[in-house]
Amino acid sequence: EFTATNNVDEDGLPAGGNVTSIGLSIEWQKGPLGEEGPDRKVPNGAFVETLIAAALQRIEWYQEVNDGKFRCDENAEAINHLSDALYILDERTKDRQARGVEGTHQT
Known part of the structure; x- marks a missing residue:
């Protein structure tokens, strides 16, 4: 909660x-x-991207710590989804930069 x-x-x-x-x-x-x-x-x-990256780092760490003792398919899938989220948000930023509205409230 x-x-x-x-x-x-x-x-x-x-x-x-x-x-x-x-x-x-x-x-x-x-x-x-x-x-x-x-x-x-x-x-x-x-920023949301920073929080997603922090969660991604933590789950990646779980996959590797103690010779991979906590590695599982669910963690791998979560890593994929979080990586996808970061990619999509980066694409949004690039689009906003190209349109000259990044760093503003313009949509």
Whole structure:
């Protein structure tokens, strides 16, 4: 179980939030970072991609630790799905960069 809060700004746009659980405390990025370059803002919170990558790393570790004692087909399938999720989100980023809307609330 976890508790999640998703915030919006006065225009109804995503504006951070948080997730908490035992051993877990996440503050989500609040607001867009802007275009690449000297005016780009410094991140102030976590991104979904970072959390997916962290979960992926942990499951990959389970597959290898103690000479693969915990290796299983379910972990392998979860690794595939998490890897696919990261790939798809990266493709979205590339598309947004190509359209000049990455780092903004434009869709």
